[in-house]
Amino acid sequence: MSEKSANYWIEQLRLQAHPEGGYFNETYRSEEAIKKEDLPERYQADRVFGTSIYFLxxxxxxxxxxxLNSDEIWHYHQGGSAIIHMISPEGKLSSKRIGSDLTSGDSLQMTIPRGHWFAAEVIASEYILVGCTVAPGFEFQDxxxxxREGLSSVYPEYQTLIQQFTNNKK
Structure with missing residues (x-):
């Protein structure tokens, strides 16, 4: 069976454009929530236990x-490989690969720690389809x-990478 196209997955999974780039559809949102007073101060309201999306x-x-204010776990599903570039709150740059080519250094899943700036790009094939799980659950206010200008001023040593993975508007 031949590999499906990105458009196939966008249509079949009813994916929508995401503000960060790419396409997504939320597939799970916990019915139970954690009260604001039981969460760290970085959360301004109650949060569901967890959420999950398809992301292409x-x-x-x-x-x-x-x-994000929460950790995010990416789970590989289909397509090629991607590199996730992360800048820690302390300013350390790291890059990790996600995909199915384990002999080339891919991992089938990876975690992006809360508070890390991160961006991703497809490096093998025309697309990558992953699942993303966030706990406590994702809310756009988090x-x-x-x-571009603000991040470059904090991390001038990564200006080329920041230029590649930002647009001029916030």
Missing amino acids: LTTDSVSNFHR FELAD
Whole structure:
């Protein structure tokens, strides 16, 4: 059986454009929640236990630098490989591969720690389809899309990478 195209997955999974780039569809949102007073101060309201989405990137649609208040786990499903670039709160740059080519250094799943700026790009094939799980659950108020000028001023040594994975608007 031949590999499906990115458009096939976008249509079949009813994926929508995501503000960071790529396409997504939320597939799970816990019915139970954690009260704000039981969460760390970085959360401004109650949060569900966890959420999960399908997330698809193409060679034409990268995931721009952003960060979350919660850890996010990526699970490989289909397509090629991607590199996830991360800048820790201390300013350390690291890159990890996700995909099915384990002999080339891919991993079938990986975790992006909370508070890390991260971006992703497809490096093998035309797309990658992953699942993303966030706990406590994802809310857009916990999502911060990087501003090119602001992120470059904090991490000038990564200006070329930041330029590649941001747009001019916040």
